[in-house]
Amino acid sequence: MQVNSTGWNHHQHLVLAVSTGIDSMTLLHCLQTELKDTYASLTCLHVNHHLRPQSEKEALFIEQYCDQHHIPLYTHDLDLSEVVQQGISIENQARTSRYQWFDKMMQKLEADVLITAHHLDDQIETIFYRLFTGRSTRSSLGMSYISSRSGYQLCRPLLNTTKSEIRQYQSAHKITYFEDQSNLDNQYVRNDIRNRILPEIESNDHLSRHHLLKLKDWHDEQREKLKNEAHQFIKNEVDFNGKNIKISRKDFVELSHSVKMTVLDEILREFQLGDAIPEKTYKAWFEQISSNIAQCTLHTTDKWIIQVAYDKLAIMANDVTKLNPISVNQPGTYIFGAYQIVVNHTISKQQFPITIRTRNNGDKFQLNGAHGHKKVSRLLIDEKIVQQERDEMPIVVGSNDEILAVGILFLSQQFNQHIKILKMGEE
Incomplete structure (x- = not known):
């Protein structure tokens, strides 16, 4: 034997x-x-x-x-x-x-x-x-x-x-x-x-x-080629940034169906995002990714979100918690979620209290160097900000309820020397 x-x-x-x-x-x-x-x-x-x-x-x-x-x-x-x-x-x-x-x-x-x-x-x-x-x-x-x-x-x-x-x-x-x-x-x-x-x-x-044994050997060779192609794509095209994983939507769409599945299988397995996703589910995802939809959520768990976000396929931690407003009554450095808001001593006392909060429906801000206002929601769309980031972005509001800043996307030119906003982890 x-x-x-x-x-x-x-x-x-x-x-x-x-x-x-x-x-x-x-x-x-x-x-x-x-x-x-x-x-x-x-x-x-x-x-x-x-x-x-x-x-x-x-x-x-x-x-x-x-x-x-x-x-x-x-x-x-x-x-x-x-x-x-x-x-x-x-x-x-x-x-x-x-x-x-x-x-x-x-x-x-x-x-x-x-x-x-x-x-x-x-x-x-x-x-x-x-x-x-x-x-x-x-x-x-x-x-x-x-x-x-x-x-x-x-x-x-x-x-x-x-x-x-x-x-x-x-x-x-x-x-x-x-x-x-x-x-x-x-x-x-x-x-x-x-x-x-x-x-x-x-x-x-x-x-x-016994011909099934020969089929297995051939199949395993093809699987190995698929995995190699998927690993090469992950190495060259996937951006791992802390808790966020971003993939070029265009580059992903151009992959074959089998390589797409292998890429996601490898990423989800590596980051322990749960059990294998059924092939039927993958097929539905790939149709959405290939469509003209700007943003949509493909998959949500208590720990992870997988989204189509404009030109990116984003996999991110689902750790969004309700951010409570901060009332600022004096200069200093304040932390709001992933953002750092610095209020300098040069700011007029009349601006206090300043409120740092998340966005509300109907929020508008005065355009710099132009007449008129723009909706915060429109700014977020124009800048292609994904849903999770929209929900976390700080809105800085002066004592007269005027919006002074929207994250790192907008800062009223009157406050260029008085307020500085940084997203932590970025230059």
Whole structure:
């Protein structure tokens, strides 16, 4: 039986996720015997899903087995009763819960490599599953031999080994294992692929499921090219400025659909902006970005806002809080949100009190060097100020309710020597 042990070395602590099925028990036997000199120590993890009467026997069996062979074992009871009652598919939920526990245990044990017994037949099922459930455009078609998780490596040493080879090894060494009867239930998608669909394909002399492996290799190469193009775009065209990320709208529109998705996937993942955005949502966003809309909000959470803002696509922290007005009765330096307002000693006392506030509907200011007024809202539009900045911009109002300044966009020429406004973080 082919076992790829290049994913670890003899100095490392290995942890095997063992279910008591033929795959993991066969791999455990191989690690104890043929591969016993390839690592420093071995621990087993077992999850009891409590979904079958047989689960208790399996848990007791692996406890006795590990005790007999002096292998440290940690078990975890998984309660999926609510998921079952809701009629929701338990496959993804069970996997997510398992790996959450694995992550915690790997950290607790300070272990190096988590090993699972996924094999070549599992790989083919995974490729088929991802193709026909629409999960093929933004990730690898199949599993990797080794991948990085939080603080450790996940390794699948049987990924090039067939189920038939595993059965031959088990038979030759008379390895005890438990057969999971739920694997025969085709109501689960993966079981249906394994038990019904793939055998039908293999029964046709003109078809072979192994061609899916070649498709995976080609697909992964194309994915790598997409990621490289996306990373190059991010490096050259994306402006990271503190909590704000800005992308040229024009340059983004010119990208292909797949590169657009990859660019946003990489940015959102890097900045931990939540779960992956569905492709359907991306499609709607791209239509809005390509339209003639000047400003619109694409996505809002309690922490992040993603907006189209004139010639930019902006991703920014949603940390806008209500800014209370400040009453200024003497010269000094005052902080209003992201702005610094300096009132010099040269200003006339008659101007006090000065109020610093956010804008109100209908705000107007006297134009410099010209008759007439201009609406603050019009100024913000003309200067292409995004919505979040509009809501934070300080309006400086004199004692006679005349607007003296609008952020760094306007300052009455009568007060050029008396008031100075700076946006912090900018020259």
